[in-house]
Amino acid sequence: MAGHSKFANIKHRKGAQDKKRSNLFSKLSREITVAAKMGLPDPDMNPRLRLAINAAKAQSMPKDNIQRAIDKASGGDDENYEEVRYEGYGPGGTAIIVEALTDNRNRSATNVRTAFSKNGGNLAASGAVAHGFDRVGLILYPASVGSEDDVLMAALEAGATDINSSDDAHEIFTSMEDLHEVSGKLQADLGEADEVKLVWKPHLTTQVDEKDAATLLKLIDALEDDDDVQTVWGNYDIRDEIMEKLG
Template structure:
């Protein structure tokens, strides 16, 4: 898929996220607060908090916002959120995993179910699609930038030395995959070699992908947007592939 990142294709379209920066910061803040509440407020001692902070930094979230989210947890302020995962199918049989942080399971479930039903999808039972994905660590570096990251061979060498499992390079990004339990160690090693990553996170990687035509892609993207617009939804993952030609026609 020359010119288009498979990661952005499978996860969500970053351009849509960029237009909703305030909402995105709110979701990032929620994850930071939850992570800090569940563990220690020190990212060096709390891997989940470190991941959340890295994700916030990758989206240029101001340091003051990050610190406020941590302070809220330290003061035991704010609502108590729980993690919920929803699974279902979108147009063309695309498998979708939705991860949410919610203080009201009924509200979130209703909103997610409505988004699926209004946009050519069906919400399934827990475990209905997760078997087609693998839970892995994902580290993303831009393919354009400094001399090191611009050289795919050098990035691959660094990834292998750091203990990564696999790497996929495109025109826009290098996607480095690790075992979930190795994510922090590999990310730290790569940061010393390549600099700060664009993203470091736990991800759902599909075992097989579905090629989606233009008509189905249009409806699928409406579904992804509807889910992403929900304040409780943190991430949306799918096993779809959309060709560059279709993306261009749809203006993506």
């Protein structure tokens, strides 16, 4: 269904921010190394590693950096990172999910709690907001890849569960388990996607006014600037004109 492309909006803003962050490649490398340790170091046999490599390529990470991160896992690297999920509330009653890879849970929890408290939010108990989201696959194509009807048909035939088309992107959703299979079929029909990843998709979104949006974006920046934080998801909906005004 045509309309506002929330994930594309977030992607474009996040992409602009990522280029300014010196630790971007470090975070991508960490995810690749952890993914390679958890399974085979072959992306064709390891779905999580494949997603991590795709994310790195989307940010123009050099092939040598990607290979070094894989080799680090195979070389007996003694750094052990734990996956941790934090949940909380942001300005305007928004729900926030933070995913981290950390070698020190106490440090990460303190940093995340501080980011929330200093930016109009508060950290909540595990499960407090996750029930309002679905863990699903997202395949993102630019609008130029084809018409809404053509992409919808291709997505449905590939096994997608939902599609949202807008002026700038086609967001194709799948079940978490079917992401690799569906993305492979779509690649054959539509070419390589801009992004293929797992996301937290909210059941309902919360409209945020300009004042709360300014504080919310500061919260997201503070969380994303933390070395341990990998991704930040939310149920917020900020109108395009507000996003443009706030930059």
